[in-house]
Amino acid sequence: MLKTYKYRLYPDGSQREKIKKTADACRFIYNWALETGSTAYKRDKTSLSAYDLHALLPELKKEHPWLATPYSQSLQQSVRRQYKALQNFFRRVKRGEERPGYPKFRSKRHHRQSFDIPQGIKIEFEKRNVYLPKIGLVRTVFHRRFEGAIKNCTVIVTNTGKHFICIVVEDGRVPPKKKRVNQKKSIGIDVGLKTYATISNGEKIENPRFLEISLKRVKCLHRRLSKKKRGSKNREKARIRYGKCREKISDQRRDFQQKLTTRLIRENQAIMVESLNVSGMVKNRRLSKAISDAAWSSFLNMLRYKSELYGVSLIEVGMFEPTSKLCHVCGFKNDGIKLKDREWPCPQCKTKHDRDTNAALNIKMIGFKTHHASREQRKGPVDQSTLVDGMKQEAHH
Ligand SMILES: [Zn+2]
Structure with a gap:
C-alpha cells in the first residue's frame, strides 16, 4: 500500500x-x-x-x-x-x-x-x-x-x-479486504456550510469553535492586506500575517478532520458521500467559500485513503440531484424549499424533515443503489440518473 x-x-x-x-x-x-x-x-x-x-x-x-x-x-x-x-x-x-x-x-x-x-x-x-x-x-x-x-x-x-x-x-502490504456493505453499519454524510457535516443517523457535527474564531480573524487580515499599497513593506508584512493565519486554520482544520474521519471510518463499514466536483469550483471570489471548498476536498481525501486502510467501502455519488429537495421517504421532489428552510414537511407523505439529515439519508440511499448496481453489472458505468428514477418509483409503490 x-x-x-x-x-x-x-x-x-x-x-x-x-x-x-x-x-x-x-x-x-x-x-x-x-x-x-x-x-x-x-x-x-x-x-x-x-x-x-x-x-x-x-x-x-x-x-x-x-x-x-x-x-x-x-x-x-x-x-x-x-x-x-x-x-x-x-x-x-x-x-x-x-x-x-x-x-x-x-x-x-x-x-x-x-x-x-x-x-x-x-x-x-x-x-x-x-x-x-x-x-x-x-x-x-x-x-x-x-x-x-x-x-x-x-x-x-x-x-x-x-x-x-x-x-x-x-510498504509492500496488501490492503485489507472490504467489509460487507449493509444498511446497519453504513452512513451517508451531507457536508454543508452551516453545519460542517450531517450524518444520516441524525448526528450533527459543527465546526469547532476555535476554527470559527480563526476564520473571523483571517477575513479581517485579508481586508487589511487588500488595503495596503502594492510593493510596500507594510503589504509584505500584512501578507505574511495573513499567510500565517491561513496556515493556522488549515492546521487546525486538518487536526479536526483527522479525528473525525478516523472515528467515522472505525464506526462504519460503508460511507456514502457526494463526490466533489473540484473542477466546478475553479475560482471563488468569496474567501469563506474558497476555504470551505478546500476543506471539503481534504476531508474527502482523508476518507478515501483511510477507507482503503481499514477496509471500509467509500461510495461516492455524483452531485447530480438536489439531495436536499428529495423526500427520502416517498421520493417527492420539493422545489419550493429555500436555503434558509432548515426544516420542511413533505407535502405528499407529511413526513417532517430536517433538511440536512434528509439529504444525508438520500445520499445513503443513492450510495446503496450505486453500490449494488455496480456489483451486478460491472460491464458498464452506472447511469445514476436512472438510479434516482428507480428510487422514486420504488418509493411510490
Ligand atoms: Zn415524502
Missing part, C-alpha cells in the same frame, strides 16, 4: 536558495508545457505526449541557461505532471462533466510552491537528514519512521517560509 509521510525540513541559507530556484524552474517548465501543449492542440487538434515535450527540453535549456542548474529529474517530472493534468482534463471532457476545468498556469503568488524529486533522495533517520540531489543534506525532523520503497518525493515551500517534504512509500 502507498502511504505518504510529511516531514518538516530545515534547510540552511544556501539550500533555501537552491530549493527556491528549483521550484521556480519547475513552475516555469510546468507553465511552458501547458502553453506548448495548448498551442499544439489549438493548431492541429493533436495533444503532445510527455515524450514529445521531453524532447523539447534540451532546446529550452539552451534558450534559458538558468534551467540547467536544478535537478533535471525534477524538471522532467514537472512535464509529466502537466501532461497528466491535461489528460485528466480530457477524461473529464469525455465523461461530459459540466465544468471540466482546463489546467491552470501555476502562479508564483500561490501560497505554496512545490516540486517533485522522483529519485535520488536518501533518508538518514539517525542523523536526522534527508539528502536531496543537487541541494545536499538537509536537516529534517522525523516524527516517525517508515519502512518500504520510496516512490516519489515532493518538496514544498510555503509563503510563510516553511519547508516540508512529502515522501510516498510503498
